[in-house]
Amino acid sequence: MSEAENQQHPIGIYLKIWLLLFVLSTASYMVDYFHVESYLRWTLIIVFMLLKAGLIVAVFMHMMWERLAFVYAILLPPLLILTFIGIGALEADYTFLTRSIFFFKGAP
Amino acid sequence: MSHPVSTIPIHSPVLEPGMKGLVSDWSADQQSFKKVPWGKTMMWIFLVSDTFIFSIFLISYMTVRMSTPDLWPNSSEVFALTLGGKEIPLVLIALMTFILITSSGTMAMAVNYGYRKDRRTTFVMLMITALLGASFVGMQAFEWTKLITEEGIRPWGNPLGAAQFGSVFFMVTGFHGTHVSIGVILLLIFAFKVWRGDLEHERPGFLTGRKGGYETIEIVGLYWHFVDLVWVFIFAFFYLW
Numbered sequence: 561m562s563e564a565e566n567q568q569h570p571i572g573i574y575l576k577i578w579l580l581l582f583v584l585s586t587a588s589y590m591v592d593y594f595h596v597e598s599y600l601r602w603t604l605i606i607v608f609m610l611l612k613a614g615l616i617v618a619v620f621m622h623m624m625w626e627r628l629a630f631v632y633a634i635l636l637p638p639l640l641i642l643t644f645i646g647i648g649a650l651e652a653d654y655t656f657l658t659r660s661i662f663f664f665k666g667a668p
Numbered sequence: 669m670s671h672p673v674s675t676i677p678i679h680s681p682v683l684e685p686g687m688k689g690l691v692s693d694w695s696a697d698q699q700s701f702k703k704v705p706w707g708k709t710m711m712w713i714f715l716v717s718d719t720f721i722f723s724i725f726l727i728s729y730m731t732v733r734m735s736t737p738d739l740w741p742n743s744s745e746v747f748a749l750t751l752g753g754k755e756i757p758l759v760l761i762a763l764m765t766f767i768l769i770t771s772s773g774t775m776a777m778a779v780n781y782g783y784r785k786d787r788r789t790t791f792v793m794l795m796i797t798a799l800l801g802a803s804f805v806g807m808q809a810f811e812w813t814k815l816i817t818e819e820g821i822r823p824w825g826n827p828l829g830a831a832q833f834g835s836v837f838f839m840v841t842g843f844h845g846t847h848v849s850i851g852v853i854l855l856l857i858f859a860f861k862v863w864r865g866d867l868e869h870e871r872p873g874f875l876t877g878r879k880g881g882y883e884t885i886e887i888v889g890l891y892w893h894f895v896d897l898v899w900v901f902i903f904a905f906f907y908l909w
Contacts, residue, residue: 567886568783578773585769589762592744592908602909609904613897620776620893622886628686629693630701634712641723648727652734659737 567622577619584612707878711887715894718847722898725840726905732832741828743907746819747811761907764807765899768848771800772896779889782882787868790885794859797892801852808845812838840902847895858888 588608591601618624623631683702684692694700701709733740744757751759778793815821815837823838825831861867867880 566783566883568780571777571780574773574776574780578769578776581769581772582766585762585765588904588908589758589765592758605904605908609900612900616772616893616897616900620772620896621890626704627683627693627702628690630704630709630712632690633701634716637716638719638723641720641727644723644727645730648731649734652731655731655735656737659735663737 567625569625573619577615581612581615584608584615588612705883705887707887708883708890711890715890718894718898722840722843722901725836725843726901729836729840729906732836733830736830736832738830740830741826741833743909746815746821746828747907758907760807760811761903764804765903767800767804767807768896768899771797771804772893774800775889775892779886782862782867782885785868785882787862787865790882791859791863794855794862794885798852798855798859801848801855801892805845805848805852808841808848812841836906840906844895844898844902847898851892851895854888854891858885 585608588605591604591608596604617635623635683689693702747761748755748757749759750756774793774797778790778797781789781793820827821834821837823835826834861873861880862885865871866873867882867884870879870881872879
């Protein structure tokens, strides 16, 4: 396609992002290694995960250099997944409740 | 009188940036995605659909883990390896994570050198990426073997706790591993095409007959980075949670 523009960017930015991804991966591994627990653990895991995912999509997959019309068409639909997560969590809670009642064999 | 030839080109050479650009691109006829080769658009649309597939896997994982009254096995211990007499948690998974990130980096290099028309470096980078991908699959095979033969984990149950652990593990990592394997095959095919000069000389491909070009390396790269992206989520939710 003649109108297509090459996604050519300086090598330096890829190397920096690469390094950042390494640091973030090490950080998320450290969360497990040092047995960080409960809410702090879950928050850290999600923060590091989202940062890594964002960097990969934005830089390695070139999204930050694409036109907005394209970016929105690709990145908005997956947001629907959040609704699905909500439905799944509701259903799971209900199943857990019924199972707890059904399998309850008296206090241990 | 001859037909008046329109002096306004179909695609105005000046493209609006930002929100105005979003509206004008979408309201333009014929083509909404400017400056994007259609092969890339198609790959992105496939990746969005694949995103939904992996999301469904991870959401079902969430659902079964939340709803089981049994104890969920501690992945930190299940995936620990004993190295030098010391048990290190999740060490193989961490190594696999680093390998996949490194392969993403070399893939980005391959795309970059491709656009520079540096045939040799592009080929080398693609081969390194394929090699790293293959080693990832190899480690996964090792991990599966260990879990099946030593820990006795099966898709229908395991001695460590909730039966769903096995089914989720084999389904999610199996699907991801399949994606990596397909990626390795794609990388090898395109490394061969680069080496042979098919992209440089714009030779038609054997399947589609389309003119070769280095943007196909970027498209293969998108798939490869996506595989890495999925692993980020699997690593966070399945192994670390």
